[in-house]
Amino acid sequence: MSLIDTLKHDHKEIFRLLDESRALGISTDEGRRKLAMVRGTVLAHLQREDTRLYPALYRHEQTRELGETYAAEMRSISSEVLQFFDSLEKGVSGLDFARQMGRVVSHLQQRMTREEVRLYPAYERYCD
Numbered sequence: 001m002s003l004i005d006t007l008k009h010d011h012k013e014i015f016r017l018l019d020e021s022r023a024l025g026i027s028t029d030e031g032r033r034k035l036a037m038v039r040g041t042v043l044a045h046l047q048r049e050d051t052r053l054y055p056a057l058y059r060h061e062q063t064r065e066l067g068e069t070y071a072a073e074m075r076s077i078s079s080e081v082l083q084f085f086d087s088l089e090k091g092v093s094g095l096d097f098a099r100q101m102g103r104v105v106s107h108l109q110q111r112m113t114r115e116e117v118r119l120y121p122a123y124e125r126y127c128d
Contacts, residue, residue, distance in 0.1 A: 002128070003048065003052055003053065003123075003128075004120045004123060004124055004128070006048065007045065007048060007049070007053065007115070007120065008116060008120070010041060010044070010045040010048070011045075011112045011115075011116070013041050014038055014041050014042060014045070014108065014112075015109075017034050017035075017037050017038045017041065018034075018035075018038055018105055020034045021034035021035045021038070026093075026097070026098065026101060027093050032088060035085070035088055036085075036088070036089075038085075039085040039088075042081060042085075046074070046078055049071075049074065050071075053067075053119075053123060054067050054070075054071045056123060056127040057070075057119075057122070057123060057126075057127060059127070060126045060127055062122070062125075062126045063122050063123065063126045063127060066118070066119065066122055067119075070115070070119050073111070074111070077107055077108070077111055080103075080104060080107060081104055081107075081108065084100055084101065084104045087100065
């Protein structure tokens with residue numbers, strides 16, 4: 001499987017697990033177990049981007065700036081996402097947790113859509 005196919009598969013897996021956790025209830029043990037699985041998938045995904053995607057984008061003049069912009073943006077989003085998962089491990093729940101989850105999911109959806117529309121095609125065109 002190509003890098004881009006793997007990254008797209010990660011996106012689908014993240015949202016499948018998020019949907020399952022919501023269906024089970026984010027306050028249930030099983031729902032929280034699914035959220036913990038999301039964390040692992042997100043961390044593996046970020047590691048692939050940091051070690052394979054962005055370095056390849058930096059090597060090409062046509063994609064360097066795009067890669068730098070997306071990497072910087074992802075650092076901010078990653079911080080928010082990891083704080084969310086840290087709160088999960090601390091047992092935070094209730095309305096604030098649900099709101100935080102909604103924000104995180106929304107930011108992830110927006111980011112992953114932009115990656116698939118703009119970043120991944122640039123990688124495939126110039127770096128693959």
